[in-house]
Amino acid sequence: MAVTIDSPQDGVAPTERKLRKTAARSIAWLQAGPMMLVFALFFLAPLVLVIVVSAWDYNEYEMIPAFSWRGYTDTFEGCIAALPDLCTILKTYLKTLKLCLLTWSLTLLIGFWVAYFLAFHVRSKTWQIVLSLLCTIPFWTSNVIRMIAWIPLLGRNGLVNQGLIGAGFIDQPVEWLLFSEFSVVLALVHLFTFFMVVPIFNSMIRIDKRLIEAAYDAGASGWQTLTNVVIPLSKPGIVIGSIFVITIVMGDFVTIGVMGGQQIASAGKIIESRLSALQFPAAAANAVILLGVTILIISALTRIVDVRKEL
Amino acid sequence: MTDRSKTTTISRRSLLKGAAGAASLAAGSGTLLSAPYVHAADAKVLRYLGTAVNEGDEISKKCLADTGIKIEYITATTDDVTKRVITQPNSFDVLDTEYFSLKKLVPSGNIFPLDAKKIKEFDNITPVFTKGELPNGKKIGGQGTAPWKVLYLDGANSKTFSATPTEYITLIPTVYNADTLGIRPDLIKRPISSWAELLNPEFKGKASILNIPSIGIMDAAMVVEATGQYKYADKGNMTKAEIDLTMKTLTEAKKAGQFRAFWKDFNESVNLMASGETVIQSMWSPAVTKVRSMGIACTFQPLKEGYRSWASGFCVSKAVAGGPKLDWAYEFVNWYLSGWAGAYLNRQGYYSAVLSTAKANMTADEWGYWMEGKPAASDIKAPDGTLLEKAGAVRDGGSYDDRMGAVACWNAVMDENDYMVRKWNEFIAA
Numbered sequence: 001m002a003v004t005i006d007s008p009q010d011g012v013a014p015t016e017r018k019l020r021k022t023a024a025r026s027i028a029w030l031q032a033g034p035m036m037l038v039f040a041l042f043f044l045a046p047l048v049l050v051i052v053v054s055a056w057d058y059n060e061y062e063m064i065p066a067f068s069w070r071g072y073t074d075t076f077e078g079c080i081a082a083l084p085d086l087c088t089i090l091k092t093y094l095k096t097l098k099l100c101l102l103t104w105s106l107t108l109l110i111g112f113w114v115a116y117f118l119a120f121h122v123r124s125k126t127w128q129i130v131l132s133l134l135c136t137i138p139f140w141t142s143n144v145i146r147m148i149a150w151i152p153l154l155g156r157n158g159l160v161n162q163g164l165i166g167a168g169f170i171d172q173p174v175e176w177l178l179f180s181e182f183s184v185v186l187a188l189v190h191l192f193t194f195f196m197v198v199p200i201f202n203s204m205i206r207i208d209k210r211l212i213e214a215a216y217d218a219g220a221s222g223w224q225t226l227t228n229v230v231i232p233l234s235k236p237g238i239v240i241g242s243i244f245v246i247t248i249v250m251g252d253f254v255t256i257g258v259m260g261g262q263q264i265a266s267a268g269k270i271i272e273s274r275l276s277a278l279q280f281p282a283a284a285a286n287a288v289i290l291l292g293v294t295i296l297i298i299s300a301l302t303r304i305v306d307v308r309k310e311l
Numbered sequence: 312m313t314d315r316s317k318t319t320t321i322s323r324r325s326l327l328k329g330a331a332g333a334a335s336l337a338a339g340s341g342t343l344l345s346a347p348y349v350h351a352a353d354a355k356v357l358r359y360l361g362t363a364v365n366e367g368d369e370i371s372k373k374c375l376a377d378t379g380i381k382i383e384y385i386t387a388t389t390d391d392v393t394k395r396v397i398t399q400p401n402s403f404d405v406l407d408t409e410y411f412s413l414k415k416l417v418p419s420g421n422i423f424p425l426d427a428k429k430i431k432e433f434d435n436i437t438p439v440f441t442k443g444e445l446p447n448g449k450k451i452g453g454q455g456t457a458p459w460k461v462l463y464l465d466g467a468n469s470k471t472f473s474a475t476p477t478e479y480i481t482l483i484p485t486v487y488n489a490d491t492l493g494i495r496p497d498l499i500k501r502p503i504s505s506w507a508e509l510l511n512p513e514f515k516g517k518a519s520i521l522n523i524p525s526i527g528i529m530d531a532a533m534v535v536e537a538t539g540q541y542k543y544a545d546k547g548n549m550t551k552a553e554i555d556l557t558m559k560t561l562t563e564a565k566k567a568g569q570f571r572a573f574w575k576d577f578n579e580s581v582n583l584m585a586s587g588e589t590v591i592q593s594m595w596s597p598a599v600t601k602v603r604s605m606g607i608a609c610t611f612q613p614l615k616e617g618y619r620s621w622a623s624g625f626c627v628s629k630a631v632a633g634g635p636k637l638d639w640a641y642e643f644v645n646w647y648l649s650g651w652a653g654a655y656l657n658r659q660g661y662y663s664a665v666l667s668t669a670k671a672n673m674t675a676d677e678w679g680y681w682m683e684g685k686p687a688a689s690d691i692k693a694p695d696g697t698l699l700e701k702a703g704a705v706r707d708g709g710s711y712d713d714r715m716g717a718v719a720c721w722n723a724v725m726d727e728n729d730y731m732v733r734k735w736n737e738f739i740a741a
Contacts, residue, residue: 060414060724060729061397061418062397077733088733088736088740091740091741095740148579151582155587156586156587156588175516257522261570261571261573262739263565263572263739265739273524273739274732276394276523277729277732278394278397278415279729279732282729
């Protein structure tokens with residue numbers, strides 16, 4: 001349709017051409033319109049509301065629409081007084097970033113090799129689809145069930161401990177297997193590697209196989225092919241996967257709560273406990289802070305790789 | 312009290328069967344009888360918002376059979392119930408919630424008090440709710456948000472609690488219990504008699520508390536008092552200095568690795584205890600029963616400092632006032648207190664607000680076991696028929712009078728709640 005409208009015809013008056021141009025433009029707007037509307041209604045408007053509410057006051061049972069920095073000042077309470085120790089919010093973010101970094105590097109490492117295997121070693125398309133669907137298995141159960149399911153495996157009297165004791169490696173059950181940072185990272189990696197696999201696989205599958213042949217013909221070793229051809233061409237997938245994993249882990253409070261025995265701080269948990277106490281403005285202020293931190297990380301990532309250009 | 316027991320689930324199959332039944336019924340009524348099926352068209356439906364504690368399928372089925380009122384459960388955690396009342400008062404009709412949340416709900420103006428005169432059994436409601444004493448006259452502990460402090464309002468549209476009885480009732484009492492520590496006697500192997508044991512380093516890495524700040528801090532306060540460090544004027548309404556002191560005790564215990572995990576869900580508490588991850592933790596009566604029904608020794612240990620109690624009841628949404636739903640709500644509440652539901656709750660280890668009607672719906676043996684602390688003459692079964700206790704068993708903590716009489720404090724929302732939540736986040740980050 002756009003072609004017929006735009007196609008220049010001889011002998012058309014300038015006013016008519018102008019009209020056609022506006023028609024073309026309005027059609028473009030119409031095409032983008034529904035998405036824009038959804039985006040504005042369900043993303044921009046709530047976000048603006050959260051930011052507005054974060055600067056409100058509150059009492060035990062309601063938000064008071066009066067300007068107040070209370071949500072923010074309470075959050076950074078004691079940050080100067082506690083020096084050189086860290087205050088609650090800094091400690092919490094440090095812990096969240098640590099978990100995020102660990103999860104990100106592990107999911108990247110594992111996800112990359114899974115995607116590599118799927119893209120270059122599995123020949124049939126059907127098997128590629130079947131195997132990537134297998135990666136979704138961790139999502140088949142609810143969080144509570146998953147948590148309960150880890151107990152018989154990692155618990156004090158669980159399989160791993162019994163196995164280690166039986167094999168004579170340890171005398172006493174190891175406690176750090178469950179309700180620890182170890183179990184949190186394990187559960188997060190178990191869940192979110194999938195989000196790395198899919199975009200990286202998607203990038204890899206588009207790599208022209210002739211490039212790899214060319215590298216081989218030019219005498220490159222396997223490692224050189226990997227670092228000079230495969231990894232650079234998988235970058236968009238790596239960045240997109242990283243954005244998925246980092247944004248999810250930064251905001252997570254369910255998995256960290258459940259696997260950490262509710263004793264490990266996370267940025268999401270602060271928001272949750274504020275919400276539970278009906279302190280919506282304080283929760284909103286914390287959400288804005290979390291959003292800011294996450295945007296900083298993501299923009300740093302996209303600075304390294306321009307995803308739009310690479311796609 | 313969060314997901315106190317199993318959540319109600321409707322299987323696709325039963326839904327389909329129900330739909331098919333309804334369809335064939337409608338078809339049948341259309342062809343065989345020319346008269347319309349009036350009962351179905353006039354179905355009285357009440358949307359019932361609450362935690363899973365009282366939301367048994369059997370209760371709604373029995374209610375439909377007895378009164379024709381169809382109960383639609385909306386199940387949420389305690390915090391989410393409160394949130395929903397504040398933010399979406401039109402999304403429910405009947406509210407089942409705990410007394411401690413009234414400090415937030417009443418000022419919001421979103422709930423409508425019921426009229427005591429329209430509740431048939433109101434005068435038979437246990438004096439635990441109305442006067443803070445046992446039926447035998449013994450006074451019980453009133454620290455925290457004790458129900459009798461927030462039971463009455465000044466008027467129908469009032470937002471202030473009345474210290475003296477009025478006819479405007481914030482929540483019509485239904486169910487309550489006395490909570491204490493659950494222990495694994497087979498793993499602890501010695502008598503436990505004080506709250507102080509919760510933070511005893513002997514149980515390092517094997518203790519747990521409830522992951523609700525306002526309740527967790529009260530458990531900690533019980534420990535602080537038990538160890539003789541400090542005596543609170545009101546554990547349920549601490550000053551900032553008292554909050555600091557209590558959180559310091561909790562933080563030290565956490566740093567020393569005392570806690571295995573905090574639990575928020577009924578099944579989590581059962582699993583922690585059954586798997587031996589924890590050997591001592593704050594718990595609920597039916598959770599202890601569930602661990603025991605798995606064949607694992609577990610005791611709901613009475614402690615010398617007393618119990619931390621909770622209570623819940625019914626009110627309606629402001630949106631219901633004036634409409635026909637208000638009459639149905641009265642009918643439903645009156646049915647609820649008429650005995651069948653009370654007996655059902657008693658058989659789970661909770662207590663019914665009207666004891667006389669519940670007693671009439673229980674066998675003498677059941678009443679003796681659950682309420683009088685007598686050894687069971689025959690096997691004790693749950694409402695669904697599963698075996699809970701063999702004949703000869705005695706309930707932990709003994710009789711109603713022994714348990715409710717030893718209540719030290721009630722679940723509460725403090726005046727300094729905002730400060731407390733901040734301190735709780737600090738404690739988690741420590």
